[in-house]
Amino acid sequence: xxARGHRDLGMLVASLVKDVACQMTLExxxxxxxxxxxxxxxxxxxxxxxxxxxxxxxxRYWRLPPTKEETEGRLxxxxxxxxxxxxxxxxxxxxxxxxxxxxxxxxxxxxxxxxTRAKDPRFGLTPSHSFDWEHWVHPDYPDKPYMIARKPxxxxxxxxxxxxxxxxxxxxxxxxxxxxxxxxxxxxDLDQSVTIDGWWDNxxxxxxxxxxxx
Numbered sequence: 001x002x003a004r005g006h007r008d009l010g011m012l013v014a015s016l017v018k019d020v021a022c023q024m025t026l027e028x029x030x031x032x033x034x035x036x037x038x039x040x041x042x043x044x045x046x047x048x049x050x051x052x053x054x055x056x057x058x059x060r061y062w063r064l065p066p067t068k069e070e071t072e073g074r075l076x077x078x079x080x081x082x083x084x085x086x087x088x089x090x091x092x093x094x095x096x097x098x099x100x101x102x103x104x105x106x107x108x109x110x111x112x113x114x115x116t117r118a119k120d121p122r123f124g125l126t127p128s129h130s131f132d133w134e135h136w137v138h139p140d141y142p143d144k145p146y147m148i149a150r151k152p153x154x155x156x157x158x159x160x161x162x163x164x165x166x167x168x169x170x171x172x173x174x175x176x177x178x179x180x181x182x183x184x185x186x187x188x189d190l191d192q193s194v195t196i197d198g199w200w201d202n203x204x205x206x207x208x209x210x211x212x213x214x
Contacts, residue, residue: 021081055083114160117145128159146172152180173200173207 052060058080064073114125127133127147132154137145147156160167169184179198186192 056080059083109163111165116147125158125160127156129155129157131155149182169196171196171198173198173202175199175201176204 049060055078057078059078059082061078062076064076066073112123114123116125118124132151133147133149133156135145136148149156167186171182172179177198181195181197181199183193183195185194
């Protein structure tokens with residue numbers, strides 16, 4: 001329930017739509033012959049329309065109403081991509097924007113998800129170093145374990161190896177829990193650290209926030 005979650009979901013749906021559009025080129029009834037972007041007379045326009053007869057209506061070319069100086073209006077592309085363009089769409093990661101480079105290829109990799117809440121030991125993420133931090137579980141919410149510290153200057157580290165991907169850290173915000181602040185960084189990049197405040201003046205709403213980075 002935040003802007004990032006909504007954006008991730010939207011990008012996931014957009015990626016699925018593009019996958020389906022690319023898959024259409026494999027179907028026998030798909031029309032993939034290219035057409036010219038412009039036409040100088042009605043005959044050429046008729047040829048374009050004939051080539052588009054099997055296309056979705058929203059992909060077909062159309063003409064603007066002619067101006068006083070024109071005998072025919074300008075030829076305009078359809079709202080949807082043309083079928084001959086579907087196969088040119090490069091593969092994209094869900095959380096990345098559009099890449100116009102058709103030669104771009106996402107290299108294959110085998111992702112692994114590690115979490116401090118993993119129930120399977122193979123995917124558990126445990127501290128490699130801990131000073132004044134401890135594991136804590138609220139008695140009413142045993143499915144939500146936390147790592148907590150009660151003294152200023154407490155430190156905790158997690159060891160992991162990544163080549164591509166994201167590291168996310170979730171924390172709790174509250175007005176009444178008496179939470180403090182924590183500073184987070186990757187490797188030795190202390191100058192690029194991010195500070196998360198656990199207190200906020202927002203009534204009695206308790207929310208989880210997260211930071212992430214590559």
